[in-house]
Amino acid sequence: MxxxxxxxxxxxxxxxxxxxxxxxxxxxxxxxxxxxxxxxxxxxxxxxxxxxxxxxxxxxxxxxxxxxxxxxxxxxxxxxxxxxxxxxxxxxxxxxxxxxxxxxxxxxxxxxxxxxxxxxxxxxxxxxxxxxxxxxxxxxxxxxxGLTAWNAVVEAGAAKASDTVLTLGSGAVSVFGMQWAKMLGARCIMTSSSDAKLARLKELGADLGVNYRTSPDWPAEVLELTDGEGADIILNNVGLGEMENCLMAAASNGRIMHIGANPVVHNQEPQEPPVLTKLPNLILKNLTVRGIIVxxxxxxxxxxxxxxxxxxxxxxxxxxxxxxxxxxxxxxxxxxxxxxxxxxxx
Ligand SMILES: NC(=O)c1ccc[n+]([C@@H]2O[C@H](COP(=O)([O-])OP(=O)(O)OC[C@H]3O[C@@H](n4cnc5c(N)ncnc54)[C@H](OP(=O)(O)O)[C@@H]3O)[C@@H](O)[C@H]2O)c1
CATH class of the missing domain: 3.90.180.10 (Medium-chain alcohol dehydrogenases, catalytic domain)
Known part of the structure; x- marks a missing residue:
């Protein structure tokens, strides 16, 4: 064989x-x-x-x-x-x-x-x-x-219809995250570097989209789209580099699912981990950050x-x-x- x-x-x-x-x-x-x-x-x-x-x-x-x-x-x-x-x-x-x-x-x-x-x-x-x-x-x-997103949205996230689920990117975990969120009746916001991809994601079921490339302060857009409340569940499919933004985009009592391991760039020096200046939001908003393993x-x-x-x-x-x-x-x-x-x- x-x-x-x-x-x-x-x-x-x-x-x-x-x-x-x-x-x-x-x-x-x-x-x-x-x-x-x-x-x-x-x-x-x-x-x-x-x-x-x-x-x-x-x-x-x-x-x-x-x-x-x-x-x-x-x-x-x-x-x-x-x-x-x-x-x-x-x-x-x-x-x-x-x-x-x-x-x-x-x-x-x-x-x-x-x-x-x-x-x-x-x-x-x-x-x-x-x-x-x-x-x-x-x-x-x-x-x-599929299973990682299921764990994040359905099991660990325990999403309900009244929740807003935010899922980062248009990759495999993110798209499944949207599908599980919509299955449970929740509202789903997705981010992408491409307007064309955001349009397609909406055809596939996403309620709202934010372009993180043309809007680097994308958490501000998420807050605007949610009447200042933020997202109840966030699938951080990117990694530590987006943790600060997730802390800003989260609603009070929100759950941030830490899934991504920052895209690895081969044959380049590893980058310094970011300094988390927005960490007080963890306490102020009573947030949970949860690691997800499949x-x-x-x-x-x-x-x-x-x-x-x-x-x-x-x-x-x-x-x-x-x-x-x-x-x-x-x-x-x-x-x-x-x-x-x-x-x-x-
Ligand atoms: N914890 C676990 O058990 C587990 C399980 C599976 C996967 N993972 C990890 O989860 C991550 C995603 O996996 P995947 O299979 O969905 O990868 P993928 O299909 O390759 O998707 C990656 C997507 O990430 C988006 N992206 C890149 N940088 C971004 C940024 N700064 N902000 C928002 N989106 C960004 C891009 O979306 P656009 O092209 O739309 O910009 C890209 O298409 C990977 O790091 C993977 O290793 C972890």
Whole structure:
């Protein structure tokens, strides 16, 4: 079977296809034939050789998003059968209950080989069966951005119809955040660097848009759009660089969901972290800042049920073929997309 390995990244991207033996499932494992996967921001970082403190071996197979079908099961597997259409979260050990930082040690595409492969051995306990109404391409958008936004808006954010949800950018997490907010009847404001993208985001369901490039003081616009109140829930899909602005745009008792890890610029010196001069707003407005790390298998199951019940479709900007993976990376890096990119595998 074919997989892509990240290769020797010391001189830049070195992703290349190699042949590997077909995997054999052990006890409690299954083999997924991958039908679709997708690129996320963290995959670009991984392809450049590291994620946080984890240094990648040159043989690492990237991409954590996945949807496929089961072609073999090992001993002791009862929850899935050959032929089942399935998906799973890349932090597969978080099945239910509270997150523990040690769960990040088993992370598909970072500490384990990921899904830019024709076949992958997966733990059966992590698998979720897909409804017929979701295509492989659609299902492969959900693991990282869909679930992260679900956790931020529905679980940790506990958004309600009277809330205003503000979500930064037109990327995958942001667009899913808007979809979950609208599902709950909340009002949704989105930001973008492009008026054309804002117009499209409104067609997709956003109530209001603010251009953060032409309006650098965009929190002032958010306050104006909310009669001076601010946003109840903010998805900071950018990172620490936007924390000050989020503190300014938040309503009293607001919840700021810290999701983004500032876009990483490769081959450049790391930037100094910003000095937070607006921190008194935390106390003055009684704000909560909450770190979000994707979501559990239980949350993922809830998400899929809600999609079916409410007929929600992921926003896929473009689907690439397996042989066009470099085109997908180029398009991802161009910043032109809205929502998700998908790669069709088999
Ligand atoms: N915590 C977690 O568990 C978790 C999970 C998934 C992703 N993430 C992180 O969340 C971030 C977003 O992920 P993604 O998949 O949505 O990325 P993405 O699809 O690549 O989207 C990134 C978008 O960010 C917007 N952006 C960039 N700078 C901005 C700024 N200063 N203000 C507002 N928007 C800005 C851009 O929107 P416009 O083009 O419209 O300007 C861009 O399209 C990444 O850092 C990713 O690593 C974290």
């Amino acid at each position: 074919k997989v892509f390995e990240i290769g020797d990244y010391s001189q830049g991207l070195a992703l290349h296809a190699v042949e590997r033996p077909e995997p054999v499932p052990g006890h409690g494992e299954a083999v997924m034939r991958v039908r679709a996967t997708g690129i996320n921001a963290r995959d670009l970082t991984i392809m450049h050789g590291s994620l946080g403190k984890t240094v990648m071996p040159h043989t690492r197979v990237p991409l954590s998003d996945n949807a496929g079908d089961i072609i073999a099961v090992g001993a002791g597997v009862e929850n899935v059968r050959v032929g089942d259409r399935v998906t799973m979260s890349h932090y597969w050990q978080w099945l239910d209950g509270d997150w523990h930082a040690s769960m990040s040690e088993k992370d598909y595409a970072a500490t384990l080989d990921g899904f830019l492969a024709e076949q992958v051995v997966v733990p059966a306990a992590a698998l979720i069966r897909l409804p017929d109404s979701l295509s492989y391409e659609e299902a492969s958008t959900l693991q990282s951005p 979501g559990s298998r239980r949350m993922f199951t809830d998400l899929i049920r809600a999609m079916v019940r409410n007929d929600i479709r992921p926003v896929i900007d473009r689907v690439f073929d397996w042989d066009d993976v470099y085109d997908a990376i180029d398009y991802m890096q161009s910043g032109e997309k809205i929502g998700k990119l998908v790669i069709r595998v088999t």
